[in-house]
Amino acid sequence: MVPLKRRKVVPTHSTTENDNNNQPTKFPGIVIFLVERKMGASRRAFLSRLGRNKGFQIAEKYSEAITHVVAENNSGDEVKAWLGSQAGCSSAEEVYLLDISWYTESMAAGTPVDILDRHKLEVSHAHQSPTLPAAATKRYACQRRTPLKHHNIFLTEPLDLLAASADFAEHEGRSVAFLRAAAILKTLPKAVRRMEDLQGLPCLGEHSLRVIKEILEYGSSQEVEATxxxxQFQAMQALTGIFGVGVRTADRWFREGLRSPSDVAKSEQRLNDTQQAGLMHHEDLSQRVSRVEADAIGQIVERAVQEILPGAQITLTGGFRRGKETGHDVDFLITHPEEGKEEGLMPKVVQWLEAQGLLLFQKITMNSYLECKDGPARPSSSMDRFERCFSIFKLHNKTHSQSPSQAPRGTVCPPPHAQAPCDATGGEKEPQPQCSSSGWKAVRVDLVVSPYSQFGFALLGWTGSKLFERELRRWAGREKKMSLSSHALYDLNQRCYLRATTEEEIFSHLGLEYIPPCERNA
Structure with a gap:
């Protein structure tokens, strides 16, 4: 009797992962997922090993990190449907859907080849709404104009709340998914009334769609209201609202039974200097800062800087530059046209402000950025290393009536005073700041000093919004093979820095239409 042939054993998931970990990664911005459907387990395992040996990142499981999905003998619709059936898969709109030919050509070249039309898997758009504006269908927030006032606050506010809750749980991927869903709704020219209005839109995952559907049908979401x-959510909101307290500290305090700033004040917690100042001035710092107050602080900063370094330029950034009427804090970017003159400026400015009795707290960090080490050598990040000062200003009430100062450089969008307060069909209604009865008010102020050669990048980075900046870096890495930070833009293909003195030049380098600050409210 002829013995049965022993079945060939396919490498296990854990073995393949170990192979991946042992191989050096040459292309950190690319994470490939090979679809087993119609490819087969054996061929998929072989192609995975081949890719890893070439320095590619090949993922065994689909996740938020995936950038390229490669399939063999599948249509784009088949791959999209298959991905949608898998637990944990995000929208296929977020990744490249590619034919196996792109993968084999990349293996032969030893580097990711350019993605041509013949490499892309066609996806049917038969159900896409013909009335949808073209800008709304773009996948990246940095491709879209997002106004401050919009029509879908009744949907974006619940999604933002779920994003905050995910942040408190340190689930970054889930938080970003909710923020991207909210961002796409902010671009729409009218209020969403039915689920069919969302057809053809990217960035709307199953969880977000489930929440939206429930709100449209019942007026609220059970998950949102429970959150x-x-x-825990209310306590984390309150505790992280203390200046200097992050998510991990707040979570530890919550597990120890603390629920509010008053609980912290009564406890025997050891607080650092920043947290002590934050707790001491929490009542003032929890109030909104008005544009008038921001301009009054701007006049003070302008006077301090000009007395120490004449000719320096001071620009109001953050939400106020995007046109907001109020904010949680005030950010200023300082530079000087003569490169190098700005070095060591911050300690002198802080000393001047302290001599005037205008600072309740200050913490200075010096510039630690070195272009030769921090450009191409490290991935793009939301954190920069400029010379800066995190401070709490003592703003006297008499300064509130002073005329607003004009920022000497960098377009500042005017607050939309002509618009009525927004409701569920017109955008966000911001709470108004309250005046302190003590004659002065504590205000959070960030002062940042940038070398002139980096000013354009710093201005872009410090204007926000946070998601807009995140999407800019994601676009640069995935679509242009560049590394963008608040210091520089580096082309990974050409292996050189792309210089720019204005935001418009940076957008041009990235191949994007320039979007003014007041339309970056993603």
Missing amino acids: RHSE
């Missing part, structure tokens, strides 16, 4: 009223 909003949960003891």
Whole structure:
């Protein structure tokens, strides 16, 4: 009797992962997922090993990190449907859907080849709404104009709340998914009334769509309301609202039974200097800062800087530059046209402000950025290393009536005073700041000093919004093979820095239409 042939054993998931970990990664911005459907387990394992040996990152499981999905003998619709059926898969709109030919050509070249039309898997758009504006269908927030006032606050506010809750749980991927869903809704020219209005839109995952559908049908979401009223969410909101307290510290305090700033004040917690100042001035710092107050602080900063370094330029950034009427803090970017003159400026400015009795707290960090080490050598990040000062200003009430100062450089979008307060069909209604009865008010102020050669990048980075900046870096890495930070833009293909003195030049380098600050409210 002829013995049965032993079945060939396919390498296990854990073995393949170990192979991946042992191989050096040459292309950190690319993470490939090979679809087993119609390819087969054996061929998929062989192609995975081949890719890893060439320095590619090949993922065994689909995740938020995936950038390229490669399939063999599948249509784009088949791959999209298959991905949608898998637990944990995000929208296929977020990744490249590619034919196996792109993968084999990349293996032969030893580097990712350019993605041509013949490499892309066609996806049917038969159900896409013909009335949808073209800008709304773009995948990246940095491709879209997002106004401050919009029509879908009744949907974006619940999604933002779920994003905050995910942040408190340190689930970054889930938080970003909710923020991207909210961002796409902010671009729409009218209020969403039915689920069919969302057809053809990217960035809307199953979870977000489920929440939106429930709100449209019942007026609210059970998950959102349960989160909003949960003891943990409310406590984390309150504790992280203390200046100097991050998510991990707040979570530890919550597990120790603390629920509010007053609980912290009564406890025997050891607080650092920043947290002590934050707790001491929490009542003032929890109030909104008005544009008038921001301009009054701007006049003070302008006077201090000009007395120490004449000719320096001071620009109001952050939400106020995007046109907001109020904010949680005030950010200023300082530079000087003569490169190098700005070095060591911050300690002198802080000394001047302290001599005037205008600082309740200050913490200076010096510039630690070195272009030769921090450009191409490290991935793009939301954190920069400029010379800066995190401070709490003592703003006297008499300064509130002074005329607003004009920022000497960098377009500042005017606050939309002509618009009525927004409701569920017109955008966000911001709470108004309250005046202190003590004659002065504590205000959070960030002062940042940038070399003139980096000013354009710093201005872009410090204007926000946070998601807009994140999407800019994601676009640069995935679409242009560049590394963008608040210091520089580096072309990974050409292996050189792309210089720019204005935001417009940076957008041009990235191949993007320039979007003014007041339309970056993603």
